[in-house]
Amino acid sequence: MGHEPLGDLTERVAAQKARDERVDKVFGSWASVIAAVLVMAPSIYRLSSGPVQWYDVVSVIVGTGLIGFHAVRLLRLRRTAADAQTRRANS
Numbered sequence: 647m648g649h650e651p652l653g654d655l656t657e658r659v660a661a662q663k664a665r666d667e668r669v670d671k672v673f674g675s676w677a678s679v680i681a682a683v684l685v686m687a688p689s690i691y692r693l694s695s696g697p698v699q700w701y702d703v704v705s706v707i708v709g710t711g712l713i714g715f716h717a718v719r720l721l722r723l724r725r726t727a728a729d730a731q732t733r734r735a736n737s
Contacts, residue, residue, distance in 0.1 A: 664730070668723055675716040675723070682709045682716075
């Protein structure tokens with residue numbers, strides 16, 4: 647009594663590790679989005695208030711791509727988490 651089968655314990659440890667990794671990825675994605683916005687802010691300001699410079703355009707394009715990449719990553723992580731909860735509930 648009080649002892650779990652080895653398979654159940656292994657599954658719980660693996661599930662906890664997966665949750666921890668997902669939290670780390672979510673934090674990293676949000677941090678990257680915030681950093682991209684902060685780096686792009688001066689370029690956006692210069693584009694809106696003065697003559698267009700090529701490096702400002704490149705900065706905005708690359709920043710927008712990074713934000714898009716991390717937004718898709720966040721959506722996929724959320725969907726994966728929901729799928730994992732559904733699988734656990736159905737088991």
